Amino acid sequence: LKPPLSLLESILLFLPLNYAICLVCSTLRRKDMRSILRQGTRFFISMTVGILIVSAVVLGVMEYALAH
Amino acid sequence: MLLGLAALVLAFFFVLVLQNRRRGVAVILAWIFPGLGHLYLGLKTRGLFLGGIILALFFAGGVMCDFRNIEPLRRHDVWALAHFFAGLPAAATAFVTRHLLIEQRRPYYDIGCLYSAVAGLLNLLAMLDAFDQAEPEPAAPQVDAAKETAA
Numbered sequence: 001l002k003p004p005l006s007l008l009e010s011i012l013l014f015l016p017l018n019y020a021i022c023l024v025c026s027t028l029r030r031k032d033m034r035s036i037l038r039q040g041t042r043f044f045i046s047m048t049v050g051i052l053i054v055s056a057v058v059l060g061v062m063e064y065a066l067a068h
Numbered sequence: 069m070l071l072g073l074a075a076l077v078l079a080f081f082f083v084l085v086l087q088n089r090r091r092g093v094a095v096i097l098a099w100i101f102p103g104l105g106h107l108y109l110g111l112k113t114r115g116l117f118l119g120g121i122i123l124a125l126f127f128a129g130g131v132m133c134d135f136r137n138i139e140p141l142r143r144h145d146v147w148a149l150a151h152f153f154a155g156l157p158a159a160a161t162a163f164v165t166r167h168l169l170i171e172q173r174r175p176y177y178d179i180g181c182l183y184s185a186v187a188g189l190l191n192l193l194a195m196l197d198a199f200d201q202a203e204p205e206p207a208a209p210q211v212d213a214a215k216e217t218a219a
Contacts, residue, residue: 010179013176017182017186
């Protein structure tokens with residue numbers, strides 16, 4: 001079975017969605033636009049890095065399990 | 069299932085308006101169109117920002133699916149639970165595209181459905197924020213009748 005999207009495409013499509021979620025969530029916490037953007041970007045970077053690390057570990061473990 | 073959810077939400081709105089008119093109207097407007105509740109409360113920047121993000125996500129999802137992702141009854145009853153909270157844009161898209169059929173498998177179809185569904189769920193957050201931002205109306209000042217008669 002061939003997945004409809006490549007890994008790179010999936011990551012690139014996930015980024016704007018993630019950024020929008022982070023911006024809306026930071027809007028709920030902050031009042032002025034500058035701090036909303038700053039906090040949203042900080043959320044976005046930490047969430048993206050965290051999710052990419054977890055995904056890489058899961059993919060690595062799956063590849064290892066399939067290879068052995 | 070969807071009709072049950074709609075009835076539940078409408079009953080909730082009714083109770084909300086009865087309890088506090090300003091708060092209820094803000095939540096209903098936020099549901100009908102993303103950002104409108106905040107504009108009603110006078111929070112222009114916040115309303116435009118939230119509305120812009122939510123509508124951009126919603127229409128990006130629509131473009132990825134060729135606008136065949138919003139259909140509560142025939143195609144996507146589960147996604148429709150999330151689309152329900154996008155209000156008027158989702159209803160209008162469902163009505164306009166009701167005759168369109170899915171003729172071929174699109175590679176971006178699933179991610180497009182996800183974009184629109186997340187837009188609906190983010191609008192739910194915006195509705196809760198409108199509820200939070202609309203503070204209860206201040207109580208009418210008590211006129212001290214005794215003081216007035218003394219004066």
